[in-house]
Amino acid sequence: MKNNIAIIGGGNLGQAIGSGLLSQGFSAKKLTITRHKTELLSKFKTLGVHVTSNNAEAVKEADVIIIAVKPYKIESVLKEIQPEVKKEHLLISVVSDYSIKEINAHLTSSPTVFRAMPNTASSVNESMTCIASNNAKTKDETVVKSIFDALGTTIRIDESLMDAATVLGACGVAYVLRFIRGMIQGGIEIGFDAKTATDIATQTVKGASELLLQQGNHPEAEIDKVTTPKGCTIAGLNEMEHGGFSSALIKGIKTSYDNISD
Ligand SMILES: NC(=O)C1=CN([C@@H]2O[C@H](COP(=O)(O)OP(=O)(O)OC[C@H]3O[C@@H](n4cnc5c(N)ncnc54)[C@H](O)[C@@H]3O)[C@@H](O)[C@H]2O)C=CC1
Numbered sequence: 339m340k341n342n343i344a345i346i347g348g349g350n351l352g353q354a355i356g357s358g359l360l361s362q363g364f365s366a367k368k369l370t371i372t373r374h375k376t377e378l379l380s381k382f383k384t385l386g387v388h389v390t391s392n393n394a395e396a397v398k399e400a401d402v403i404i405i406a407v408k409p410y411k412i413e414s415v416l417k418e419i420q421p422e423v424k425k426e427h428l429l430i431s432v433v434s435d436y437s438i439k440e441i442n443a444h445l446t447s448s449p450t451v452f453r454a455m456p457n458t459a460s461s462v463n464e465s466m467t468c469i470a471s472n473n474a475k476t477k478d479e480t481v482v483k484s485i486f487d488a489l490g491t492t493i494r495i496d497e498s499l500m501d502a503a504t505v506l507g508a509c510g511v512a513y514v515l516r517f518i519r520g521m522i523q524g525g526i527e528i529g530f531d532a533k534t535a536t537d538i539a540t541q542t543v544k545g546a547s548e549l550l551l552q553q554g555n556h557p558e559a560e561i562d563k564v565t566t567p568k569g570c571t572i573a574g575l576n577e578m579e580h581g582g583f584s585s586a587l588i589k590g591i592k593t594s595y596d597n598i599s600d
């Protein structure tokens with residue numbers, strides 16, 4: 339990848355993106371990460387990444403800008419970098435609940451603006467990243483897709499689905515991790531130590547995902563292969579459903595969605 343990338347906001351997601359790019363061989367010299375407390379980015383500095391608290395300087399040196407600050411900070415960041423943003427820049431916002439139109443309203447130079455919704459699995463190159471833009475050129479779309487392809491898998495979506503992508507793909511990591519924690523707790527109760535229960539639960543979740551990813555089957559078709567009539571799987575599954583398992587998940591997803599807007 340030949341672009342110089344500036345990540346504005348080296349927090350949880352900004353660092354995950356930085357780590358994911360570096361582990362895929364992206365040159366540390368072409369990467370800048372900013373935040374106020376630069377000492378918290380020392381592991382990147384050690385690897386040769388340019389670490390600074392000066393956003394304008396970072397933007398000046400970059401051709402791709404990734405904004406990864408909290409939603410309530412994006413307007414001040416846009417005001418700060420606005421004088422240095424050029425038409426040739428590709429500006430990618432991973433900020434939730436802030437539209438391309440709102441971003442453009444703070445910029446006079448009309449850069450090409452994208453929104454992307456990756457997740458924290460970017461750090462291990464297993465993100466699902468949803469990407470949206472308005473009338474971007476194909477060559478610019480290719481550049482943005484290649485950045486996030488390096489961090490996992492990408493799909494292009496309409497910007498109107500960005501809130502839904504935020505919930506399913508980004509918040510989704512937390513839902514799945516809570517599920518895994520529940521499996522571990524159950525595993526300990528039936529006899530495993532925490533480490534063994536974690537090893538079994540995590541690989542089982544990975545394997546179940548791979549069944550769907552590699553074979554494209556419906557989850558219920560795979561569940562049918564596990565549930566022996568009158569067996570222990572269906573007994574446990576039905577007990578979970580009596581406890582509101584699928585319903586709680588669907589309600590939680592809808593509640594997250596309803597809580598995106600401030
Ligand atoms: N954490 C996640 O799983 C995901 C987060 N997002 C979005 O990414 C954005 C960042 O989220 P997190 O990384 O979780 O937040 P965070 O709070 O961990 O990171 C934001 C970083 O920006 C820095 N920052 C604040 N003001 C700044 C400024 N003026 N200049 C430079 N840096 C500044 C903060 O010090 C912090 O390190 C949010 O808008 C969130 O909606 C999107 C998908 C997933």
Ligand SMILES: O=C(O)[C@@H]1CCC=N1
Nearest residue numbers: 434504505508509510
């Ligand atoms: O919870 C949040 O607000 C952010 C958005 C997506 C993941 N975390």
